[in-house]
Amino acid sequence: MTDTGGIDDRSFNASSYQGLLDAAKADPNITTAYLQSTTQSDYVPNINALVQRNCGIIVTVGFLMGDATQSAAKAHPTDHFAIVDYNYSPPLNNVLGLIFNTAQAGFLGGYLAAGMTKTGTVATFGGMKLPTVTIYMDGFYDGVQYYNQKHNKNVKVLGWNEKTQNGTFTGDFTDQTKGKEVTQTFIQQGADIIFPVAGNVGLGAAAAVKQNGNGVHMLWVDTDGCISAPQYCSIFISSVTKGIASAVKTVTLAAANNQFKGGNYVGTLANNGVGISPFHDFASKVPASLQSELNQIKQGIINGSIKVASPSQPTS
């Protein structure tokens, strides 16, 4: 069951549905169905509708569905649920929370952006101020600061301040014109790499970047942008991804084989649950030295020698 973005948002709803489809492909006994929520008040009726259909597992998508899923899970203790972007403490027996430490991936994205900027200014903005959004922005911010510290530079981040936890948001995940305007303002204020964390609204940002043309580029979020929004591949340096599809696939297959276990799953750089995508058109433009630094940092984060400071990181 998807959030208001729908299965075609080229972002987390799309990835979740893709995970279900992948599972069905791997195991022909699995059939899939989805319901889309048009407003937040649809969550509870939609979950109930799916419960009535005796699904083997119900995957709800999005932080905003946390409460609705919890009450459904408590009311139907024999049904299995998985929820993307949410976890419960204490964990519930019949719900698997799929969460992702995207601050780690955002850190790499921030470092990459700081290494690629010509103007010394990079920018990020969010759709709504939710922990699953700001965690990316935190990681991005940290990555830029780490670059500054290592290279003795002073790359500025517009749109987010980790210390005050305050920044730029468009207010929803649908108004693409707003994403475009925010991005144009960033560009006017000197930013040349933009990292929107706003689902479909990011497409507005991509339109602004493409129209500007003057050496401004961006990072896509959640999925590999060159696959989910190929018309803009030429402006995507890379994408900061989280492996929602593979996590959903894994839990769905487990449920189909009666191996479902409730609790929490945390996607990290170490288990490839989060990461940055290939550079595609930028493979030759990202300097080899920067690429190898990114690999070192990835190892550093995995072995704990580099700390990512985001307060939104999952703890379990």
Next chain:
Amino acid sequence: MSVVAATRRRVATLDRRTVAGAFFAALGALDILGFGLGAHAGDAVFRFSVGGESAHVPDLSLPAGTTAIVLGSLSVALGALYAGWQLGRTARRVVIAAVMALFILALLCWVDAGNSPLNIVGLLQSSLTRSIPLVLGAMSGLLGERAAVINIAIEGQLLIGAFAAAVAASAAGMLWLGLISGSLAGGLIGVLLAVFAIRYLVDQIVLGVVLNVFVLGLTGYLYDRALVPYQTTLNSPGVYGTIRVPGLADIPIIGPIFFDSNVFLYITYAVLLLVQVGVFHTRWGLRVRAVGEHPVAAETVGIRVIYTRYRQLVLGGLIAGIGGAYLTIGSVGAFGKGMSSGQGYIALAAMIFGRWTPFGAVGAALLFGFASALQNILSILGAPIPSDILLMTPYLVVILVVAGLVGRVRMPAADGKPYIKS
């Protein structure tokens, strides 16, 4: 008795003047104490070019704290003037506008102190582009309501216009075809609205809301089924390039804001002028207004009331459809589900706050656009205001200013009432 009433009225106006004057002085005090004395070190730098102009305007660099104190003092003085003297209506409005402007300038000085230069032209440019769909939507509402049919379906007209424009322009590979299709799709919703409201006397408010939900569902369904699988053929229409008006675009500051945009801005100018002249300075407009104020009287002098109402709604739909087309082929270059995001309702509000006049509606739309752009720049420059509060400001500003400046509005006398021939 009448003496008492008169006295009471005078006391009331005196109170109101004092309260308003005190409010202006308080804003001035906030400028001085908050933005002036609380200023960060460093200058506030304002930039007046977006690049590519022939005449270069130098940056304006102001000492942030001192400037805010000066602006605040002016504001306090204006507050005293407002409370102390009996000002005429125009003078009152000028004072209110001046106090608001001083406050915004002081705020910008405070936010930009020691920061990167703040691009004023960029700020005004995005205010104007933000208001394009709002102005066109408001014109749609205005044309309908001047003939006494309420059009809540502006939101749906924008959304279906955006959808049709994206699909047609993408499939045919011609942007102008998208523009026409978007307009026609909006007109189609106008026809539906007219048939149900005029022929079948359905409640106009309910009808408008239902049409909006219908369009949201229809475009959402078609988007899932057609636009996602065939994205490259059906949802990659491209975007109109900018047209520089020769000569005018080279004027510093003004040029890049008003004369260096894509075709939609120029269409908006034209529509605005046509509606203003048409409704208020022609026989045609007089008849429309007669239908809106007193349809029975209009009918007796030979004006075809029902026909006029149909025509107005379809015309309005055609215009709102262009506003919708702007969202896709004028701005982001692809359709997205529910992408009108409530702008149709803001357009409706702009029309009402603009007292059912074109220029009034434009004023309200620009105010909203400006507040929205200002909110962006404030958050980008890292103003220490929580982002949720900032996101509220465009709506808050519109309500405050409208309450302060516009006051009570009067709608066309027959607005919303179906006309039944007896």
